[in-house]
Amino acid sequence: GIVEEVGDEVSHFKKGDRVVAWNAPAFEGYRSGAFQEYAIANPRFTLHLPDAISFETGAASFGLPQGTAAAALFISLEVPVPTSVQRPLIKDDAKIILIHGGASAVGIA
Numbered sequence: 001g002i003v004e005e006v007g008d009e010v011s012h013f014k015k016g017d018r019v020v021a022w023n024a025p026a027f028e029g030y031r032s033g034a035f036q037e038y039a040i041a042n043p044r045f046t047l048h049l050p051d052a053i054s055f056e057t058g059a060a061s062f063g064l065p066q067g068t069a070a071a072a073l074f075i076s077l078e079v080p081v082p083t084s085v086q087r088p089l090i091k092d093d094a095k096i097i098l099i100h101g102g103a104s105a106v107g108i109a
Helices: 055-061 064-076
Strands: 019-021 046-048
Touching: 019 055, 055 064
Parallel strands: none
Antiparallel strands: 019 046
């Protein structure tokens, strides 16, 4: 969607930004939902949506598929989360992960 308003402590989003967010009906103590005209989104689970990506593609590609893939890798398998400051990303003692049949939204993520 398009950001209409941001909280006082939010610095990396502004009114008018195109975003995609993972949203849940009762998220961290406040009620929200995604199937309404306006929704409250936690900035930690909100991404800027590039102009070249439609809202429909963003909704299908980000959020749940990305979150599911990230949870599998970084939580269940305890793979270190890559950051831009880590070099090299593949170390000599790295474990190998085979992703077999990654053809769904989660597999592609």
